[in-house]
Amino acid sequence: MTTTTNPPLTLCELADPGVPGLESYSPFCVKVHRALRVAGLPYTRRHGAHPGVFKRYNPAGKVPVLLIGDEPVCDSTEILRRIEAMVPGSLVSGDSAAQAEAWLWEEFADASLSGFVVAARWADERNWPAARQTFFGGMPAPLRAVLPGIVRRRLLGALVAREVWSGGAERCWARFEALLDRLEARAPRDGFWIGGGLSVADLAIFAHLHNLRADLTPWQQGAIRRRAALSAYLDRVNARTSGDAAAPAARAA
Numbered sequence: 001m002t003t004t005t006n007p008p009l010t011l012c013e014l015a016d017p018g019v020p021g022l023e024s025y026s027p028f029c030v031k032v033h034r035a036l037r038v039a040g041l042p043y044t045r046r047h048g049a050h051p052g053v054f055k056r057y058n059p060a061g062k063v064p065v066l067l068i069g070d071e072p073v074c075d076s077t078e079i080l081r082r083i084e085a086m087v088p089g090s091l092v093s094g095d096s097a098a099q100a101e102a103w104l105w106e107e108f109a110d111a112s113l114s115g116f117v118v119a120a121r122w123a124d125e126r127n128w129p130a131a132r133q134t135f136f137g138g139m140p141a142p143l144r145a146v147l148p149g150i151v152r153r154r155l156l157g158a159l160v161a162r163e164v165w166s167g168g169a170e171r172c173w174a175r176f177e178a179l180l181d182r183l184e185a186r187a188p189r190d191g192f193w194i195g196g197g198l199s200v201a202d203l204a205i206f207a208h209l210h211n212l213r214a215d216l217t218p219w220q221q222g223a224i225r226r227r228a229a230l231s232a233y234l235d236r237v238n239a240r241t242s243g244d245a246a247a248p249a250a251r252a253a
């Protein structure tokens, strides 16, 4: 499905975590990696030390940004929309109702599941020491002494505002378990989330939950593992989207 007429694609993101099978600790970046592979679009990776590095492309200071030639496209949902426009039928299929449903699930995953990814790493005391080491361990000592606390306070404030962490740990993880139960009941026993083939719904649900299956968040990993149908579904999406596309070249920002 690769086309030769598209301009070169460059995915601006943070460092590769060095975890086999996980391109990024950012679920939004994982979503775009997998979408590009599913669409058969070759791309180059550009890594920044922090999202602010790409502010010239995205004033919001967030990753991912996909450069389509010289044009920066910000926000993973908009990026998926552009990929679908470049390779029609690669990320959504079926009638208009099926396509609308796929995009609605994509929105649900970004709006709801993403909060639990942030909470698992930055708010959950069980995971915070490992998260701090992972995200700040390579920094010079003076920065390492102050930056984690500053970033953590900012993210905790945002989690409370989003009502992810407003009731504290117990309430957050009880809501997470209830949500996993519903996803387990809804998970397709074969195939993908929306009948008719892999879609943006799978990419988004997978990107967030697969990040929570990493060793960085062992309790959340275990909670997902206990849901057999959901886990088998995530494995199917992983197998379908990890692809054998030539490992994209990487360069610093």
Ligand SMILES: N[C@@H](CCC(=O)N[C@@H](CS)C(=O)NCC(=O)O)C(=O)O
Pocket (backbone or CB within 6 Å): 025, 026, 027, 028, 029, 051, 061, 062, 063, 064, 074, 075, 076, 077, 110
């Ligand atoms: N709605 C955006 C969200 C992207 C996002 O939140 N990215 C995080 C990394 S996972 C980020 O860059 N955060 C930097 C910050 O909030 O300062 C998308 O879908 O791309």
